[in-house]
Amino acid sequence: MKYTSQMVAKPYFIFALILLAGEILFGLLMAVQYLFGDFLFPLIPFNVLRMVHTNLLIVLILFGFMGASYYLVPEEAERELWSPKLAIITFWVFAVTGVATILGYLFVPYAELTELTFNNLLPTMGREFLEQPLPTKLGIVLVVVSYIVNVTMTVILGRKTVITTVLFTGLFFMAAFFLVAFYVPENLVLDKFLWWFTIHLWVEATWELILGAILAFVLIKVTGVDREHIDKWLYLIIAMTMISGILGTGHHFFYMGAPEYWLWIGSIASAVEPLPFFLMILFAFTMSKNRKIKHDNEMALTWAKGTAVVSFLGAGVLGFIHTLAPVNMFTHGTQLTAAHGHLSFYGAYIMIIFTIISYAMPIMRGRPHGNCAKAQALELKSFWMMNIGMVGLTLSLATAGVMQILDQRVGTELLGFMESQTTIAGVYTVRAGFGVLVFLGLLTYFASFFVKEEQIA
Amino acid sequence: MTERITKSMAKNIYYGGGMFALLIFAGLTFDSVQQIPERSNQTAMTESVVHGKALWEKNNCVGCHTILGEGAYYAPELGNVFQRRGASDEQTFKAYMLGWMAAQPLAIPDRRKMPQFNLTEKEVNEMSDFLIWTSKVDTNEWLPTIEG
Numbered sequence: 001m002k003y004t005s006q007m008v009a010k011p012y013f014i015f016a017l018i019l020l021a022g023e024i025l026f027g028l029l030m031a032v033q034y035l036f037g038d039f040l041f042p043l044i045p046f047n048v049l050r051m052v053h054t055n056l057l058i059v060l061i062l063f064g065f066m067g068a069s070y071y072l073v074p075e076e077a078e079r080e081l082w083s084p085k086l087a088i089i090t091f092w093v094f095a096v097t098g099v100a101t102i103l104g105y106l107f108v109p110y111a112e113l114t115e116l117t118f119n120n121l122l123p124t125m126g127r128e129f130l131e132q133p134l135p136t137k138l139g140i141v142l143v144v145v146s147y148i149v150n151v152t153m154t155v156i157l158g159r160k161t162v163i164t165t166v167l168f169t170g171l172f173f174m175a176a177f178f179l180v181a182f183y184v185p186e187n188l189v190l191d192k193f194l195w196w197f198t199i200h201l202w203v204e205a206t207w208e209l210i211l212g213a214i215l216a217f218v219l220i221k222v223t224g225v226d227r228e229h230i231d232k233w234l235y236l237i238i239a240m241t242m243i244s245g246i247l248g249t250g251h252h253f254f255y256m257g258a259p260e261y262w263l264w265i266g267s268i269a270s271a272v273e274p275l276p277f278f279l280m281i282l283f284a285f286t287m288s289k290n291r292k293i294k295h296d297n298e299m300a301l302t303w304a305k306g307t308a309v310v311s312f313l314g315a316g317v318l319g320f321i322h323t324l325a326p327v328n329m330f331t332h333g334t335q336l337t338a339a340h341g342h343l344s345f346y347g348a349y350i351m352i353i354f355t356i357i358s359y360a361m362p363i364m365r366g367r368p369h370g371n372c373a374k375a376q377a378l379e380l381k382s383f384w385m386m387n388i389g390m391v392g393l394t395l396s397l398a399t400a401g402v403m404q405i406l407d408q409r410v411g412t413e414l415l416g417f418m419e420s421q422t423t424i425a426g427v428y429t430v431r432a433g434f435g436v437l438v439f440l441g442l443l444t445y446f447a448s449f450f451v452k453e454e455q456i457a
Numbered sequence: 458m459t460e461r462i463t464k465s466m467a468k469n470i471y472y473g474g475g476m477f478a479l480l481i482f483a484g485l486t487f488d489s490v491q492q493i494p495e496r497s498n499q500t501a502m503t504e505s506v507v508h509g510k511a512l513w514e515k516n517n518c519v520g521c522h523t524i525l526g527e528g529a530y531y532a533p534e535l536g537n538v539f540q541r542r543g544a545s546d547e548q549t550f551k552a553y554m555l556g557w558m559a560a561q562p563l564a565i566p567d568r569r570k571m572p573q574f575n576l577t578e579k580e581v582n583e584m585s586d587f588l589i590w591t592s593k594v595d596t597n598e599w600l601p602t603i604e605g
Contacts, residue, residue: 034531037569042562045572046531047520110517111574119515126514128528184514186507188587189497189594192527193489228464235467242475246482255599256525259492263597265485329601333526333534408604416604417533418569 001363003074005081010364011091012067013357017446019060019098020350024439026053031432035425044106051105051131057345058129059098062140064353065210066090066147069167071360072217073151077158082150090146097139101132123184127195130181137181144175162231163213163220166238170209177201189257196252203344204315205245208276211311211352212238215304218359219284222301224293233283237276244272251323255332263325270323274316277308284308297370299379300359306383307351314343314394330409335424336401343394346386354383354445367453375451382448385441392434400427496595508580509587516574525596531569534605539592541603547589554585 001007030049033039040049066087074081081087104113110126117133119125124137132140148171155164180197216234220227250266253259284305295301318340322331331337358379362370370376407420415423493499513519518535519528525536542557543550558581562570576584 033569036567038567041570042572045521045570047517047529050520050529050531051517110520111515114515123511123514126517126519128519131517131520186510187493187497187499187502188510188524188591190490190493191510192525193493232462232464232467235464235471236462239467239471239474242471243478246475246478249482250485252527253489255596256527257493257497257594257596258489259496260597261485262489265481329599332599333523333528333530335530338530409601414602414604420604421569 001368003080005084005087006071006074006360007364008081008084008087008091009067009071009360011088012063012070013353013361015091015095016060016063016067016353017357019056019063021439021442021446022102023053023056023060024435024442026056028432028435028439031428031435034428035432048105048110051110052102054129055105055131056102059094061207061345061349061353062144063094064349064356065207065214066094068210068214068353068356068360069147069151069171071356071364072214073154073164073167074158076161076164076217077154079154079158082153082157086146086150090143090150093139093146094143097136097143101136104133105131122182124182127184127191129199130195141175141178144171144178148172148175161227162234163216166209166216166234167213170206170213174202174206174210177206192256193253193258196249200249200252201246204248204273205242207349208241208245209238211307211348212241212280214352214356215280215284215307218300218304218355219287221359222293222295222297222304223287223291224295225287225290226292230287233279233287237279237283240272240276240279244269244275248273248323251325251328254325254328266323267325270320273323274312274320277312277316280308281305281312295370297359297362297376299370299376299383300355302380302383303351303355303358306387307347307355310347310351310387310390311344312347313391314340314345314347318343318394318398330405331401334401334404335397336405339394339397339401342397343390346390361449371448372451372454374454375448378448378451379445382441382445385444386438387441389434389436389438389441393431393438396427396431396434400424400431403427498590498593498595501590501593503586503590505583505586506590507587509583509585509590512576512580512584513587521571524591525594526599532571534600535588535591536594536596537592537600537603537605539589541605543589547585550589551582551585554588555581558584 026049029040030046030053033046033049070081070087113133114125117135119134122134124134125131151171152168155168177198180194183194185191185194212234216230219225220230247265247269250262251270253262254266288301288305322328322336322340403424404420407415407423408417521529521532523530523534539545539550542553555578558576561573
């Protein structure tokens, strides 16, 4: 570690991992309620479990991105962070807001929560992923602004690199698109149309810039490949991301009331969407092959390659499979969407956070060469447990989606939604099993932090 | 393949391509916003429909149901529930909704449960009006079948 202020990343990483454990735990609870409707009902109805599950995911990714930025920006800018104090205050504001919001979801009925948090003054609640009460949304704005200011000031006062420029672009547009979430039109169709400006353009555009920047940083560090070369790849990847991702928003506009031309625009752009992820695989593996140094932290490189491969499968392949308009006619609003969502979020965003944590955490703990071989072996085990768990879970959900489509949408003898769900119960049981494997994988990952360093003789 | 591409070429593809995509997106967005009122039959969007949508959000209905394909997959799609449960007749549908909402949660062991939201009769009717309005949106012929 070159600069002491990089240490502010540590609480961000630790908190992100704690939230991840909570996120998976609520996912498991949902998997059980899917099978046994009386489980936890009426104590925690499904919509509350789901809200906690998805909101924890969003917040933990933001914590991960912030930790990653506070770690890599000083090293890229070749100076201390502009204000480590602000970064610590931001951490606490965000952590307290996040925890209070989750407790609010769990202990106050949602309708009552809307009344308690002034939703009548500016209604923004009750939309998927954007369920947060107004004070939380304002808190997120404050936190993100403080984060951007800190990163920007550090970059302006120090060395400017392609990595920090890309990171900044991602952060800036992420903040800009979040502001759309404060406007909820009375017309449901316009509401949905604008809702995607935050949701899609976060996940399939601005966050991918941040992902690209973090991946490039770690690859430079662990492969020693020339920066010029890495920069070129980074530009190519994010170029494809922007071209396909922005117009790819159109694949959400097929069947919710938007004009017909989106059927074409969305399909064509979606066909290109796997490309940036494919380039990312080439990037990670080529850099690994051409590496100039052999870093002792092999897990960091393993995660880096893993994130490229799994996000290609989840976001690229599974996304492409059902975003052509004629296919989406049948798959829209089924478990196939859930399958795609799970593997993309895990592959692209959870794994990039594991990548940077695996690289940076040992350094912050005074182990510049990475964790000892025994700890890395355990971490590798957790890598496979989580990957196999997530792929299994995704395939189960995809199977459920196909069964649902055959039951409800194809042929003449159709089943109703609830009957169809009953026929899928076996698959949902398998899904829950793989979910348990993911959780055990995460616990194994946690255990790898506590493996004692071997004494160097 | 990448040997022939220089860093500055890659940079230009990024800025040029990104701007190009953004401009097309902005143009089409502008056009869509103009078209949506007609495609969604906005003139039929009465005060009751608007209240119904507010109730939909206040009770986080999208946390279990999908509406026009978006939401959670725990409970049925409601974009065409008017046709499915009301046979496209407003009186039939409203009567059905009053009975259905009052009966929740159903006492069937381990069936997925819908909470009791304690809505007034007026509120249930507003919810029905919102769902009826939604069912008439021009969705490019989605859903493929009545079962949703």
